[in-house]
Amino acid sequence: MVLSRQTVAVIGAGNIGRALIGGLLKGGYLGADQVRATRRNPLALDELQASFPGIHTGTDNVAAVDEASVVVLAIKPQNAGQIIEEIRDHVRKDALIVSVLAGITTEALQASFAHHLAVVRTMPNTPMLVDEGATAIAGGRFTTEEHMTIARHMFEAVGKVEEVPEYLMDAVTGLSGSGPAYVYMFVEALTDAGVKQGLPRPTAFRLAGQTVFGAAKLVLETGKHPAILRDEVTTPGGTAIAAIAELESHGLRTMLINAVATATKRSKELSEIKK
Numbered sequence: 247m248v249l250s251r252q253t254v255a256v257i258g259a260g261n262i263g264r265a266l267i268g269g270l271l272k273g274g275y276l277g278a279d280q281v282r283a284t285r286r287n288p289l290a291l292d293e294l295q296a297s298f299p300g301i302h303t304g305t306d307n308v309a310a311v312d313e314a315s316v317v318v319l320a321i322k323p324q325n326a327g328q329i330i331e332e333i334r335d336h337v338r339k340d341a342l343i344v345s346v347l348a349g350i351t352t353e354a355l356q357a358s359f360a361h362h363l364a365v366v367r368t369m370p371n372t373p374m375l376v377d378e379g380a381t382a383i384a385g386g387r388f389t390t391e392e393h394m395t396i397a398r399h400m401f402e403a404v405g406k407v408e409e410v411p412e413y414l415m416d417a418v419t420g421l422s423g424s425g426p427a428y429v430y431m432f433v434e435a436l437t438d439a440g441v442k443q444g445l446p447r448p449t450a451f452r453l454a455g456q457t458v459f460g461a462a463k464l465v466l467e468t469g470k471h472p473a474i475l476r477d478e479v480t481t482p483g484g485t486a487i488a489a490i491a492e493l494e495s496h497g498l499r500t501m502l503i504n505a506v507a508t509a510t511k512r513s514k515e516l517s518e519i520k521k
């Protein structure tokens with residue numbers, strides 16, 4: 247199975263589904279005629295068609311999955327049961343199901359479909375809307391290496407991909423799935439901090455956003471430990487160390503460790519409810 251030869255049906259082409267379609271087409275991984283996308287809102291479907299000319303769009307989920315070799319479930323978890331019921335007898339027996347449904351296990355999905363389908367569960371995040379997503383993928387019982395490669399290549403079209411055992415998906419949800427929210431708070435707070443020191447808000451906002459973006463890029467591109475990069479900007483007796491001491495005294499690390507632990511616990515609780 248090679249991604250370029252697949253017919254991909256995206257069931258629920260909202261934020262996540264649309265971003266995935268955009269990445270796959272822009273990167274040249276798939277031709278427009280290899281993509282089928284569904285949602286209910288006809289105006290939104292027109293808009294989708296206008297943005298990605300040549301893809302097949304419609305409200306008919308059964309027609310979309312009929313010939314598809316890869317079916318992406320990108321609807322909200324609360325709509326999943328009814329939609330799976332609708333398509334289960336029409337999905338090809340050799341199809342790969344790629345799920346972005348938060349908290350729904352591969353076992354639960356396998357059990358919902360009529361045959362033993364290959365399922366890859368994923369946890370992307372919204373920076374995939376700007377091709378900078380962080381997505382974790384986990385295979386199910388009937389998933390082969392080829393299936394994992396297809397799923398990996400799909401999400402690499404919109405960012406970076408990590409393969410994890412499925413039991414770690416709640417931790418991924420706590421870290422990168424929910425993580426953009428923590429970073430937005432950080433950017434917002436840094437902006438306010440700049441405003442407090444007299445910077446015009448738009449200037450403070452741009453400086454804060456670019457600082458987060460640039461520092462993240464430096465971490466990823468150099469591969470250096472963040473502590474080393476921090477030491478490199480910390481002059482003895484200087485400004486950075488004065489601020490670092492302040493952050494440490496308020497327990498920045500402990501706060502983040504506890505925040506991710508709480509989000510991970512909540513993710514576990516929510517998947518228990520969905521079982």
Ligand SMILES: NC(=O)c1ccc[n+]([C@@H]2O[C@H](COP(=O)([O-])OP(=O)(O)OC[C@H]3O[C@@H](n4cnc5c(N)ncnc54)[C@H](OP(=O)(O)O)[C@@H]3O)[C@@H](O)[C@H]2O)c1
Nearest residue numbers: 258259260261262285286287320321322323346347348370
């Ligand atoms: N957003 C995140 O940060 C994030 C991160 C990780 C995972 N996820 C997961 O990604 C999934 C999608 O999230 P999202 O933010 O992309 O949600 P979204 O924008 O609301 O997209 C869901 C889409 O499903 C469509 N839909 C609903 N009922 C349908 C039906 N019967 N047939 C066909 N399409 C239908 C909706 O279209 P209409 O409005 O036209 O009906 C909507 O466009 C969720 O399961 C979520 O758990 C999201």
